[in-house]
Amino acid sequence: MSTRGDDEPEEVPDLTVVIPAGGAGTRLWPLSRQSSPKFLHDLTGTGRSLLQSTVDRLAPLAPDRVLVVTGARHADAVRQQLPDLPPEHLLVEPSPRDSMPAIGLAAAVLERRDPGAVLGSFAADHVIGDVAAFQESVREAVAAARRGSLVTLGITPPPPPPASATSRWGEPLSMPGARSVRHVEAFVEKPDAARAAEYVQGGYLWNAGMFVVQAGVLLSLLAEGHPDMVRTLRQIAADPGQTAALWPSLTTISIDHAVAEPAAAAGRVAVVPARFPWDDVGDFASLASLLQEESDDPGLRVLGRRELVVNEGSTGIVAAHGGRTVVTLGIDDVVVVDTPDALLVTTRAHCQDVKTVVATLQRIGREDLT
């Protein structure tokens, strides 16, 4: 049943949402830091951080069934940003192990209550443009997951295509409540530019790391390649007191590699084509495209306190988070990111290279700034 256009989207009673909140976002330095990564920031001027916005758009579908998984270093910040999150719904990883152990732990916790419960995993640091359309896609994905599939939400690639995995789109599947879901023939990890262009032409979809699957199914799929990991995750779920002792033994691996790719090869993956705008805010050029141009300053995008920015004939993006006035004069495609302890000045064309700055700062002993 569609809820698009309704004020109160209908709850999906068997859905539990898992939000892995991790990733440093080094290409958004100095806004995003190891100590304060991307997901904790309001990057689009909505007044809510990316994490808060992620919870906001999923909580109506699964009230009181949102779990957040984050690193020990960020647990306090997550609690501050999500004061309504029950303490037992925050799962804290003692050390980073990529996405599979994080999501797998949530599945193991959920499985103890109901192996048939559906788990939907959504990154904490993506931007989604049409919340109603997103919720409708999730609803379809849940319907498909109830039939035992691992379901991904497939993104129509924006030009230029993001450098991430793609899912090949096969025949439509007939599933009640999931009219647009299709069979996935294969995942192709980070195709080269020529292959990526060919896939875009062919109408293939992009994997944005959004997976919907029954808890028991996920653990079964994982057990095929990683039986030890499933055993350990179930031990931790049964006795959280063992987390610190057992966590370090877990393999560092993404859910894409551990489950999605082998499951697709085995014909177990379905895709719901997304009908909503999506962006992983990978760098400042990407961020700029999400911001409105200033009405009195065409070509300039401002993040932060607009009243601090004075522009004379420049284009680009200015992030005014340093509390001081930022003046840009006659400079094109500039990226200025002002924070209290560090300032970045670059161009849109060099946005992908910002991560090299973080590496340089670490090399010269300025980890305090990263």
Next chain:
Amino acid sequence: MSTRGDDEPEEVPDLTVVIPAGGAGTRLWPLSRQSSPKFLHDLTGTGRSLLQSTVDRLAPLAPDRVLVVTGARHADAVRQQLPDLPPEHLLVEPSPRDSMPAIGLAAAVLERRDPGAVLGSFAADHVIGDVAAFQESVREAVAAARRGSLVTLGITPPPPPPASATSRWGEPLSMPGARSVRHVEAFVEKPDAARAAEYVQGGYLWNAGMFVVQAGVLLSLLAEGHPDMVRTLRQIAADPGQTAALWPSLTTISIDHAVAEPAAAAGRVAVVPARFPWDDVGDFASLASLLQEESDDPGLRVLGRRELVVNEGSTGIVAAHGGRTVVTLGIDDVVVVDTPDALLVTTRAHCQDVKTVVATLQRIGREDLT
């Protein structure tokens, strides 16, 4: 007698130095402010402000005979920077009246002691590259001034020529102790680009506002066009208590217009061709040319705290005065000026337009930043 190469240049007993310390330097915003103009700053990383450097290079010629004229707003800062300046050697203008009243007041004060004493006037905010050569030129100018001329130090124009007045260079004058001094045929105020290029070709010299003249001669020349001003200046010199009452009646006019131009037309001006590098540090492009390139970062010039600047493949100038780390990444000919309350990002090509930023800030009610 030459003192070049000596450690202790010989004193010029009849010379009194006047240093008008004024001018906002708006094209160097946000380093230079109305509240803290250019002359109060160390713009070349020597550890001394432009004002202090000006005193340093002139005081050996006229120990205990250096007068500084500044506005009421900057008197405290000048006293702080020049703790050895006797209080009576700081002349405070109640309100700005351009250079003629400032220098004229110094002449009137000096004339009471000795009308034949020579006054040398030198702006507080210029950079001079070879102090010994400069002192030698001043010595020659004093010798010429003793014969009753108004003597200017003429700059060989650097390419491109500065947009200021030029002095036409005529026949050599024979004067003892002033072998290179020449007669000035005329001053030409701010010639257009074509005319300026022609003058550069013709070997004409540029007027940098450095005048050397006997106090009595200066007041006589001034009295020809502005007898009221001379009368008022002599009243103030006789009774400094009347300064506040009389100062506002003085005409706002530069020494170039009030004296140098009419005197040149009357054949009373001589020029000593300068043999020292000179720069009025008019904007950040000019400032950049005065700074050394970073040895490990060709094309980058840094002012302020070098350890705060991290560069990856950029060229231009970074002024790190904000106390935090400044990172420039892959951007060419950039100008980044970081201060605690304002940041400027522009390009070398737009350096002349920085003054429009100051006007904009005033228009939008941010005088506090100007």
